[in-house]
Structure formats: structure tokens, C-alpha cells
Amino acid sequence: MGTALITGATAGLGLEFAWQLATARHDLVLVARDTERLERVAGHLHAAAGVHVEVLAADLSDRADVDRVADRLRSTERPVGLLVNNAGFAVRQRFVDGDLDREERAFDVMVRAVMVLSHAAAGPMTARGRGAILNVASVAALTASGTYSAHKAWVRSFTEGLAVELAGTGVTATVLCPGFVHTEFHERAELDMGAVPEAAWLRADDVVATALADVRRGAVISTPSVRYRLVSALLRTLPRSAVRAVGSHRPGSRAR
Numbered sequence: 021m022g023t024a025l026i027t028g029a030t031a032g033l034g035l036e037f038a039w040q041l042a043t044a045r046h047d048l049v050l051v052a053r054d055t056e057r058l059e060r061v062a063g064h065l066h067a068a069a070g071v072h073v074e075v076l077a078a079d080l081s082d083r084a085d086v087d088r089v090a091d092r093l094r095s096t097e098r099p100v101g102l103l104v105n106n107a108g109f110a111v112r113q114r115f116v117d118g119d120l121d122r123e124e125r126a127f128d129v130m131v132r133a134v135m136v137l138s139h140a141a142a143g144p145m146t147a148r149g150r151g152a153i154l155n156v157a158s159v160a161a162l163t164a165s166g167t168y169s170a171h172k173a174w175v176r177s178f179t180e181g182l183a184v185e186l187a188g189t190g191v192t193a194t195v196l197c198p199g200f201v202h203t204e205f206h207e208r209a210e211l212d213m214g215a216v217p218e219a220a221w222l223r224a225d226d227v228v229a230t231a232l233a234d235v236r237r238g239a240v241i242s243t244p245s246v247r248y249r250l251v252s253a254l255l256r257t258l259p260r261s262a263v264r265a266v267g268s269h270r271p272g273s274r275a276r
């Protein structure tokens with residue numbers, strides 16, 4: 021897969037992708053907003069794994085920044101063979117009386133950037149006849165929990181459609197649909213996750229190892245753990261009225 025470009029590479033799943041890909045001898049391009057943290061992570065990865073690590077500071081809610089990342093994906097110098105569209109955050113508000121700016125930022129990072137960067141990567145990859153795109157959605161894609169699940173449903177559906185379009189080109193598209201994972205995600209959004217039982221949590225290293233194995237075998241949908249494969253099967257078969265009822269009682273949601 022050559023060089024891998026990972027968005028949201030400084031924490032949680034993105035950082036774990038960076039470590040596992042570096043260990044597998046892939047050069048890296050790391051994308052996130054915090055430049056200092058990017059440089060620190062790049063230094064650790066280069067020192068530990070000896071791979072070439074570039075950093076690209078970008079806010080994916082900013083169109084000009086997304087364009088800079090897209091330009092890197094089109095570059096023929098150290099061409100990107102794996103794009104991991106991972107950056108994201110919890111919206112954590114009701115829609116009707118919530119802050120519309122926050123909604124737009126969430127949409128831009130988790131939907132618009134995924135579309136623009138997939139487009140920028142897919143052209144050169146198909147021209148070379150090889151490559152892979154991994155988009156991080158969530159099991160929430162199958163639920164009805166606010167705009168976050170709508171964004172993740174878009175990512176899931178978009179990636180499936182992309183995989184169909186890419187069939188036979190040598191390029192694959194995979195969507196990762198994890199359940200709860202121990203990362204900075206909930207803490208950053210100040211979500212109270214106390215009600216979620218320990219058995220519901222996944223480890224970032226297990227999630228990423230499953231996702232990369234699924235990318236390597238060309239799977240379209242990657243759902244780490246038997247537990248969450250069962251949850252996903254249940255969400256796909258339950259009547260939507262039952263799914264909506266679960267969504268209205270999701271952990272971390274503010275009861276009001």
C-alpha cells in the first residue's frame with residue numbers, strides 16, 4: 021500500500037492506525053489540527069519504526085485546508101496508496117436548539133472532507149491500478165441518533181457505492197463501523213459514558229488490526245468484534261420504530 025495518509029492521526033483510532041501501519045513499514049502522512057502534537061507523534065513514529073513521516077496540519081472543516089490535503093493525495097511524489105478518512109468528533113447536542121456552526125463543522129469534517137479526499141485519492145489510485153480507501157463510520161450509521169448517525173450513515177452508504185464503482189480497478193473501498201472504543205472521543209465532547217458497561221467497549225488496537233486485515237482482503241464493510249457484528253445484524257433486522265426508540269435513549273445523551 022506504500023504511503024498511507026491518515027486524517028485525525030494524533031489520537032485514538034488515527035494514532036493507532038499510524039502505529040500499526042508504521043510497524044508494517046508504510047511511510048506516513050499525518051493530518052490533524054494540532055501542529056505540535058503532529059510533530060511529536062511524527063518524531064516518535066520515525067524513531068521507533070524508521071519510516072518516512074510527513075505532517076500536514078489541517079482543519080478539515082476549512083475548505084482551503086481540505087484542498088491542501090487533496091493536493092497531497094494527487095501528488096506523484098511518494099504517492100499515497102492508502103487513504104484513511106478517520107477524523108471525527110461527537111456532535112453532542114440536540115439539533116433543533118443546537119449550535120448550527122457546530123453542525124456545519126461536523127458535516128464538513130465527517131462528510132464533505134471524506135467525499136473530497138476520496139475523490140482526490142481515487143483518481144490517481146485507479147490510474148496506477150492499485151490503492152485502498154478506508155473510511156471510518158460507526159455502528160451509529162445503523163441508528164437514528166441525531167446528525168452524527170446521519171453523517172456516519174452517509175459514510176457507510178457512500179463507501180459501499182464507491183466500492184461498487186471501483187470493482188475491477190485494483191482499488192478498494194472499505195468502511196469501518198466500530199462500536200464504543202476507548203479513545204479521546206467521548207472525553208473531548210464531555211460525554212458521560214458511565215452507563216456503558218465495560219463489555220460494550222472495544223480496544224483501539226483490536227479495532228485497527230481488524231480494519232487493516234479487512235482492507236488487505238478487500239472487504240467492503242469492516243465491523244470489529246463478534247459483539248458488534250451481532251448488534252449490527254440486530255439493528256438491520258429490527259423494525260425502525262424500535263431502532264428509533266434505542267436512539268432516543270443513547271448513552272451520553274442529555275435527557276431534556
Ligand SMILES: NC(=O)c1ccc[n+]([C@@H]2O[C@H](COP(=O)([O-])OP(=O)(O)OC[C@H]3O[C@@H](n4cnc5c(N)ncnc54)[C@H](OP(=O)(O)O)[C@@H]3O)[C@@H](O)[C@H]2O)c1
Nearest residue numbers: 028030031032033052053054080108158200201203204205
Ligand atoms: N471512539 C469511539 O467510540 C468511536 C466509535 C465509532 C466511530 N468512531 C469514529 O472514529 C473516528 C476517530 O475517532 P476517535 O475515537 O479516534 O477520536 P479522538 O480520539 O478524539 O481523535 C480524533 C482525531 O481527529 C482529529 N480531528 C478532530 N477534528 C478535526 C478537524 N476539524 N480537522 C482535522 N482533524 C481533526 C484530532 O486531532 P486535532 O484535535 O489535533 O485536530 C484527533 O487526531 C471518528 O470518525 C469517530 O467518529 C469513534
